[in-house]
Amino acid sequence: EAGVAQSPRYKIIEKRQSVAFWCNPISGHATLYWYQQILGQGPKLLIQFQNNGVVDDSQLPKDRFSAERLKGVDSTLKIQPAKLEDSAVYLCASSAGLAGGAETQYFGPGTRLLVL
Amino acid sequence: AQSVAQPEDQVNVAEGNPLTVKCTYSVSGNPYLFWYVQYPNRGLQFLLKYITGDNLVKGSYGFEAEFNKSQTSFHLKKPSALVSDSALYFCAVRGLSGGSYIPTFGRGTSLIVHP
Numbered sequence: 603e604a605g606v607a608q609s610p611r612y613k614i615i616e617k618r619q620s621v622a623f624w625c626n627p628i629s630g631h632a633t634l635y636w637y638q639q640i641l642g643q644g645p646k647l648l649i650q651f652q653n654n655g656v657v658d659d660s661q662l663p664k665d666r667f668s669a670e671r672l673k674g675v676d677s678t679l680k681i682q683p684a685k686l687e688d689s690a691v692y693l694c695a696s697s698a699g700l701a702g703g704a705e706t707q708y709f710g711p712g713t714r715l716l717v718l
Numbered sequence: 719a720q721s722v723a724q725p726e727d728q729v730n731v732a733e734g735n736p737l738t739v740k741c742t743y744s745v746s747g748n749p750y751l752f753w754y755v756q757y758p759n760r761g762l763q764f765l766l767k768y769i770t771g772d773n774l775v776k777g778s779y780g781f782e783a784e785f786n787k788s789q790t791s792f793h794l795k796k797p798s799a800l801v802s803d804s805a806l807y808f809c810a811v812r813g814l815s816g817g818s819y820i821p822t823f824g825r826g827t828s829l830i831v832h833p
Contacts (some may be wrong), residue, residue, distance in 0.1 A: 606761070635821070644722075644823035645762070645809055651775045655820045693761060703750040703812045703819035709761035 604628065606710035608694050614716045620682035623713045627676070627696030633657070634671055635707060636679050637693040645693055651677065681715075689717045720745040724824035731799045732832050739794040741809030750812040750819065751792040756826070757805045765807075765809055768792060777795040779803070799831045818819045 607626040615621050627634050633652050637645035648667065650657040650675070653674040666685070671677040681688055691712040697705035721744045731737045743749055750769055754762040766777025773785045783794045794807060809824040 639821075642825070644810075644825045646722075646823070647821055650818070650820065658816070658820050695762075697752075703765065703814070705766060705812075705819070706752070706764050707754075707821065709754075709765070711759075711761045 604681055606694055606696055608692075608710035608713050609651040610713055611663055611711065612714050612716075614718065615684055616718050617686055617703065620680065621684055622681075623679045623692050623694075625677045625710060626695030627694070628698075628708055629691035630672075631698050631708075633676050633697045633699065633705065635693075635695040635697075636677070637695065638692055639691045639712070641705070645684070648666070651698075684715075684717045686717050689715055691715070719795060720811055720815065720820070721820055722811050724807075724809055724810050724827045726827050727827045728823075728830065730832065732772075733801050734798050735800045735830065737803070739807050740749050741792045741794065742790050743792060743811045744790065745808070745811050745813035746815050750794075751783075751785060752810040752811060752812070752821075753777065753780050753781070753792075753794050754808045754823075755805050756811035757809065760810070762808060765794070788795060799829075799832045801833055804829055804831045818830050 605662045628710045637647045648662045649659040649669045651671040669679045693712045695707040739750045753791045753803040756762045768785045776782045808826045810817045812821045
């Protein structure tokens with residue numbers, strides 16, 4: 603079974619530029635998560651989708667970050683415009699069920715973003 | 719609001735010795751607790767989880783964790799550490815918030831196993 607795919611793996615941009623990340627979850631997984639992991643910290647949930655609906659986006663900086671999951675499969679996360687403090691690893695994860703508490707998440711390799 | 723604390727940034731242990739990585743949590747209602755491991759330049763991998771029932775949970779690679787409701791802890795343990803266990807370990811909790819189960823991760827503990 604193929605795992606969670608993310609692209610690109612690395613991205614370097616200048617501040618105020620825009621950037622987009624792509625995630626393809628494990629086939630058939632209903633729930634998709636985007637996390638931000640700043641160096642030395644644990645992953646912070648940005649947004650959680652159940653199929654193509656948003657379950658939680660309370661920690662998503664909506665003035666600059668946006669995410670969508672059209673057709674309930676793959677997803678994109680966009681930052682526009684980027685700030686220096688957005689430098690982090692962006693992790694995508696998926697789980698099989700409908701956002702239940704016992705769901706195991708399966709993580710992709712992450713996209714490492716450096717904002718200069 | 720729910721939270722997870724991993725009080726140790728780093729744990730050092732000699733190969734062959736037992737290891738413990740600590741985790742405490744705060745959540746409303748019954749917790750769902752997880753341990754994930756992150757190897758360099760790789761994504762997080764699931765190790766084990768507590769849902770309900772037996773307080774001692776066994777997982778991958780010989781790891782186990784003990785759920786203690788009174789101490790709100792979920793410490794990760796292994797009887798005999800291997801050098802290959804050296805990695806970053808994250809504890810996570812999922813609690814009910816606004817009708818959905820939202821995951822919260824700790825800041826991670828770096829485990830270093832010395833030969």
